[in-house]
Amino acid sequence: MTGAGLRAALGALLLLAPLQERPRGADPARETALTTAILVGEQREVTLHYRTIAWSAESMQRMRRDPAQRDLLNQRFGLVLQSELETPVALTLGGMKLAAGKWRIGLFMDEGGAFQFTVLVDGETRRFPIDLSESRQTFPYLAFTLMPAEEGLFALVLQWGTEYGRVVFEAAR
8 A cells, every 4th residue: 555545544544433522621529639749959859749620711711801700719729729848948939038848839810810829928828920821732630740940949830721830949048
């Protein structure tokens, strides 16, 4: 069979294959707790414990348009996300020093509909910008990853829906 004949046969098979309906959104019943970690410095491990959150395009659109919905989202992040960053070394984020220890972290949607990274410091939520970009893929659940970063000690990368973002942590001096 020639190359053109093979391509035609494969094309015909694809046309005959049953189409599978893709799910519209993630199932909140499948949300779970996850841990990610990265080694820094002298083989010390920074860990992040977090809860995945199901993503829905319709919900995000409503939250970006409606301040009341956005407030509900921000409250949900505080109650459900329950994320904890544990570091054996002091860090800096946006010029603020974070001592070694455990830190509650989360996300916040601002008035413009953009996500911000949050850290609970002395009972007060501090917000930091996230370097956001649009992804071609849709991630049905919130996922965090800790990765090496050239411009800092490590980066916390988030993927959720079509959002892809990162926050860079530096070693404290």
